[in-house]
Amino acid sequence: MPIKMGSVRCAGALLGLLWLSGCNAGGAEEGLMESSTQEASSLSQASEGAAEPLVCICGATRYNLAANSLGFRCTQAEQRARLSLESQAAATCPTGYCNVVETFGPCVREPDGRYRGAVHWAISCCQ
Incomplete structure (x- = not known):
């Protein structure tokens, strides 16, 4: 199954946002963290069943x-x-x-x- 690179980039950006929110970097407010958590939940549900990106030789x-x-x-x-x-x-x-x-x-x-x-x-x- 081909990997869609646009999805990988979006997931990486979202995970970076979650990491910053989790560390309270930049004064992230609680509402932002809840919104980010909901988006991450939606992302994980949308990608269920999809192959995880693996290194290919x-x-x-x-x-x-x-x-x-x-x-x-x-x-x-x-x-x-x-x-x-x-x-x-x-x-x-x-x-x-x-x-x-x-x-x-x-x-x-x-x-x-x-x-x-x-x-x-x-x-x-x-x-």
Whole structure:
């Protein structure tokens, strides 16, 4: 599962705020600490079930994955193919994957008017 760096940055900023509030740095008032505690509780509930960020050392072996999917536009078809690739990558690399190189195959219009888009990933597994 890919790590969303924006969420990690927000969590770090929130934890820093909680630490400062807990130490009463800068004269944080009780209302701010209660608000911060509620936000931290919401953050932990929102991230339940998500993988914790771990250090990944990429292996040297490369794996080639491919998927295609249908959509009403090429971008939609390619996004659906990416979802399939995420599942394939997770099954190929249970400890996580890294060094993803994404390439696109042709996107062609099918007889029913939808588009078929192909996406290819070359990945390494975390060790």
